[in-house]
Amino acid sequence: MMRPTDYTIAGGLRALEKREISAVELTEAYVKAIEAHNPRLNAYITVTGEQALAEARASDARRAKGEAGALEGIPLGIKDLFCTAGTRTTAASRILGDFVPPYESTVSGNLKRDGAVFLGKLNLDEFAMGSANTTSAFGPVENPWSRANDPTKRLVPGGSSGGSAAAVAARLAMGATATDTGGSIRQPAAFCGIAGIKPTYGRCSRWGIVAYASSLDQAGPVARNVEDCAILLRSMAGFDPKDSTSANVAVPDFAAACARGVKGLRIGVPAEYTLPGLAPEIEALWQQGFAWLKDAGAEIVPISLPHAKYALPTYYVVAPAEASSNLARYDGVRFGARTAERDSDLRDLYERTRAAGFGAEVRRRIMIGTYVLSAGYYDAYYLKAQKVRALIARDFAEAWAKVDAILTPATPTSAFAMDERQDDPVTMYLNDVFTVTANLAGLPGLSVPAGLDGQGLPLGLQVIGKPFDEETVFAVGGALERAANFTATPQVMA
Amino acid sequence: MSLDAATVRRVANLARLRLDETEVEKLQTELNGILGWIEQLQTVDTDGVEPMAGGSPVPVALPWRQDAVTDGGQADAVLRNAPDREGEYFGVPKVVE
Amino acid sequence: MSYTLEGDTGPWEVVVGLEVHAQVLSESKLFSGAATAFGAEPNSQVSFVDAGFPGMLPVINAECVAQAVRTGLGLNAQVNLWSRFDRKNYFYADLPQGYQISQFAHPIIGTGVIEITLGDGSTKNIGVTRLHLEQDAGKSVHDQHPSKSFIDLNRSGVALMEIVSEPDMRSPEEAGAYLSKLRQIVRYLGTCDGNMDEGSMRADVNVSVRKSGEEFRTRCEIKNVNSVRFVMQAVEAEARRQIEVWESGGTVEQETRLFDTARGTTRSMRSKEDAHDYRYFPDPDLPPLVLEQSWVDELKANLPELPDARRARYVGLGLSPYDAHVLTIEKETAAFFEIVAKGRDAKVAANWVTGDYFAALNRLKRDISDSPVSAENLGGLLDLIADGTLSGKLAKDVFEAMLEADESPASIVEKRGLRQVTDTGAIEAAVDAVLAANADKIAQYQGGKVGLFGFFVGQTMKAMAGKGNPALVNDVLKKRLG
Structure with missing residues (x-):
């Protein structure tokens, strides 16, 4: 007997269409699953169960009238960085207080338009700054997976979209929205054994998404498999005249591309991604990935991305710089929490509000960003980083003359424990070493669950593609998924 | 380049972050760690390289909208989330110029 | 003779440059669809973009771009087909985003020139350094509450053109003439209404003094001067203050000052230690502003x-x-x-x-x-x-x-019935009646007192209630009096 939470999105849509299940039944199952497991995983900051059931009833009514949308009746979780009209939006920060947006982000609005049901708002690193979901003001998220030899050790789900990845892996949502600035979709997807894609910069509108670093932020889906990601992305993507960086390009049928195969495709293997400290299991999985693709008819081509090794320090100049400016609006005047003494002047109000409202990692990045933009340091840091960024982008542009897609590991390790790597910020930053280049160059990157490490923890492979060529990325991802046949499930699961 | 405590305070001032002395010390250590690691960028030859600005992988230009009043007329929605709403205004401690 | 101010050490030359903020005439704001009309209820012309709400993004108003280009063309200035918006970062109560979107490194308009006419009829060219587009801030109201300021964001996001001059002016008169001329030009172009009372145009006045032949000395910026008269007064007051500082052995500090219109003096603004670290960087929400030459040409062809x-x-x-x-x-x-x-x-x-x-x-x-x-x-x-x-x-x-x-x-x-009488018959009748009643005057006239001709004209006009055609009256009288 198939349980409601067993359905993938593609399967769920077929079952709904055949009336094998209703949106209400699906939604009820997920609301129950959240009640059962969210207290432990802390994947949701806000659960909107009642509202979800009302939406599900409306969805069933639409389907009955023959007005079903592309995602009609599919229960999803929304990363709490997307503004949702009438539902509190926190960015996992104290500083937003009880902010209730009077508007709906374009991406979540697109999903609603297509009939999706929203289960609630998913936990994340504060303002999407983090790689472990340990910086949330609403507490850390726990990875539903655990180590075979140490099952009680609580592991991180990755970040910043830790709530999204954990919820999907534990089946507390059929799929979820996420955002990726340096790896925040792909790294948690890999840590939680699910798929996630950061599309090309400009593919999804940023309008209504709380900004972290505007030139790097992109929304994308996480889901149980590559095809589900493709289905969600098709609804989320599209030109938005309200975002001046939104790309006016057609949105193809990404799901169709998943089954396309890789015959004749040239897959790049970047020499520089063989890091000295790379775990042997990851190295082995990467080689396995090439073997799978070769077996499926692809050609493996060595390439060079000589500036990729500077991607992380480049990112940690550019992203904090933009963040320091983007987060200036949180000042306790128009929305959010205010902290002030009776005799506070405006400056004191700002300083107290921002000191009390932002957590340590956010404060750290605001400080770095303010410093690298300040008089006397702009050229040495910010301008230098933007030049190196241009070189990183140029490396990719040159590679596209030789290859159609690039295969890399998604992360340098599997999920680590909540009490590990918290002491030194730089160690934490190294998590994004494989993912951050795609953000700097604006390229699409897909993380595909491809195997388990010795502790039984999931590992992912990353496919990077040409600008606006998500179809090839999905084709390669689909081939890897079929070859890997990843069927393992986490220890905590509805 | 190494940050001294005075610079940490000056940057915190610019960013409007209130810091106590122990935080200044802690941040000084952390920021110097991060900036030291970032220092490797200086070894990259970037002569004649146009800096990237914006995130698009393809050349883009600013899209324009037509000049029409399509927004506003929603003072209540604009003010509703304010920590200190004073009638039709936002309230802040008195600003002296 | 050029303008100088006399100090204890002799004459001082005054050097003035102006940064004029002119509100662009447009229906909606630079980056949002909220209205720009003056005098609306507080916060009634505010979009969530203008209020800096989370996730809100700017989209540029085509007409504001066109207005800036028209103004540039009117100043005989270079139009840059590629320009860019930067963020100017600072905290202020009426700056909701915590930054102003402005064009720092790459303005839409480059160098131009304005010819001013002075009182003696002479003309002088004043260089324009640049013109760029930027957002206005909101308004703080200080008189509604004993311990609070109130913030109205209606102006927040309204498009401004900042027009920066070279330090080419050498007297209060030249500064006044420059501002008047600039105002005249933008009003002719229809790119700014020039209403200085409503704040549609205001000037930051940079003043320094020097001895003849010297390099420029330190300047001070007098913020937000809102009339031509005040600009002229502020230049003189500030120049006199600086002369006093220099002559008493002091040093003029570069700073921002305010002009007190009641006292006619300038005073230092509360110092902001970080006022000059704006951390400009390209706004990642806004790709470069790219213009087609043909579009610029079309604007030029249709310039008033x-x-x-x-x-x-x-x-x-x-x-x-x-x-x-x-x-x-x-x-x-x-x-x-x-x-x-x-x-x-x-x-x-x-x-x-x-x-x-x-x-x-x-x-x-x-x-x-x-x-x-x-x-x-x-x-x-x-x-x-x-x-x-x-x-x-x-x-x-x-x-x-x-x-x-x-x-x-x-x-x-x-x-x-004010139509003048051109009927010769009626005029002849009136003339005849006047002559008949003034036989003595006719005699005197004919005796050489020709000045009496005016008397006959006046009497005739009077008789005709002022409606007689003066030329015809003259003709008839001349004929009759031979």
Whole structure:
């Protein structure tokens, strides 16, 4: 007997269409699953169960009238960085207080338009700054997976979209929205054994998404498999005249591309991604990935991305710089929490509000960003980083003359424990070493669950593609998924 | 380049972050760690390289909208989330110029 | 002789540069669809973009770009086909985003020039360094509460053009003339309404002093001066202050000051230690602003006639340089004159507009935008003079009647029977009656007292209630008196 939470999105849509299940039944199952497991995983900051059931009833009514949308009746979780009209939006920060947006982000609005049901708002690193979901003001998220030899050790789900990845892996949502600035979709997807894609910069509108670093932020889906990601992305993507960086390009049928195969495709293997400290299991999985693709008819081509090794320090100049400016609006005047003494002047109000409202990692990045933009340091840091960024982008542009897609590991390790790597910020930053280049160059990157490490923890492979060529990325991802046949499930699961 | 405590305070001032002395010390250590690691960028030859600005992988230009009043007329929605709403205004401690 | 201020150590030269903020005339704001109209209820013209809400993004208004380009063309300036927006970061109560979107490194308009005319009729070219587009901030209201300031964001996000001059001005008069001329140009172009009372135009005035032949000394910036008169006063007051500082052995510190219009002095603004670290960087929400040359050319082809060109044209029509100047100061005046003069004698039209009409406006304390007489009707009056229906004297009477009710002069003439008499028979009858009653005067006249001719004209006109055609009256009298 198939349980409601067993359905993938593609399967769920077929079952709904055949009336094998209703949106209400699906939604009820997920609301129950959240009640059962969210207290432990802390994947949701806000659960909107009642509202979800009302939406599900409306969805069933639409389907009955023959007005079903592309995602009609599919229960999803929304990363709490997307503004949702009438539902509190926190960015996992104290500083937003009880902010209730009077508007709906374009991406979540697109999903609603297509009939999706929203289960609630998913936990994340504060303002999407983090790689472990340990910086949330609403507490850390726990990875539903655990180590075979140490099952009680609580592991991180990755970040910043830790709530999204954990919820999907534990089946507390059929799929979820996420955002990726340096790896925040792909790294948690890999840590939680699910798929996630950061599309090309400009593919999804940023309008209504709380900004972290505007030139790097992109929304994308996480889901149980590559095809589900493709289905969600098709609804989320599209030109938005309200975002001046939104790309006016057609949105193809990404799901169709998943089954396309890789015959004749040239897959790049970047020499520089063989890091000295790379775990042997990851190295082995990467080689396995090439073997799978070769077996499926692809050609493996060595390439060079000589500036990729500077991607992380480049990112940690550019992203904090933009963040320091983007987060200036949180000042306790128009929305959010205010902290002030009776005799506070405006400056004191700002300083107290921002000191009390932002957590340590956010404060750290605001400080770095303010410093690298300040008089006397702009050229040495910010301008230098933007030049190196241009070189990183140029490396990719040159590679596209030789290859159609690039295969890399998604992360340098599997999920680590909540009490590990918290002491030194730089160690934490190294998590994004494989993912951050795609953000700097604006390229699409897909993380595909491809195997388990010795502790039984999931590992992912990353496919990077040409600008606006998500179809090839999905084709390669689909081939890897079929070859890997990843069927393992986490220890905590509805 | 190494940050001294005075610079940490000056940057915190610019960013409007209130810091106590122990935080200044802690941040000084952390920021110097991060900036030291970032220092490797200086070894990259970037002569004649146009800096990237914006995130698009393809050349883009600013899209324009037509000049029409399509927004506003929603003072209540604009003010509703304010920590200190004073009638039709936002309230802040008195600003002296 | 160039302008100097006398100090204890001798004459000082004054150096002035202006940064003028001119509000772009547009329906909606630079980056949002909220309205720009003046005087609305607080926070009623605010989008979530203008209020800096989370996730809100800017989208540029095409008309604001066009207005900036028109202004640049009007200043004979270079139009940059590639420009970019930067963020200027600082915290202030009326700056919701915590940064102002402005064009720091790459402005839309490059160098240009403005020719100013001074009181002695001489002209001087003042260089324009640049013009860029930026957002206005909101407004803080300080007088509504004892311990709080109130924030109104209606202005937040309204498009401004910041027009920066070279430090080319050397006197309060030149600074005033520059601001007046700039205001005149943007008003002619229709790119800014120039209402300084409403803050649509305001100037930051950079002042320094130096001894003749020296390099520039340290300057101070006087913020937000909102009239031509205050600019001139502020320049002089600040220059005198600096001279005193230098002459007493002190050093002028570069700082931002305010002009106290009541005291006529400048004072230092509360110092902000980080005021000069704005951390500019390219706004990642806004790709570069790229213009097509053909689009710029089209704007250029459709540019209205500018004041200098119009003044020259008026002189070509036979007007005195003074009249041409007076008629072109305000574009509304020029537009009024254009209608009055259309198809008529331009000189006569100019005399009426600058003479009786201006006098009437003064007397009635009315403005041309609220004119008691329409230009069409004034033109009609000129037609009645030209075709002999009205004498000059009668025309003035009709004009007075028009001021009371803006009716067509023809209908006033009809209703009040003010038509001048051109019937020779009637005039001859009146002349004969006057001569018959003044036989003694005829004798004196014929005896050589020719000055009495005016007496006969006056008597005849009086007898005809002023309606006799003066030329005909003259003719008949000359004939009769031989």
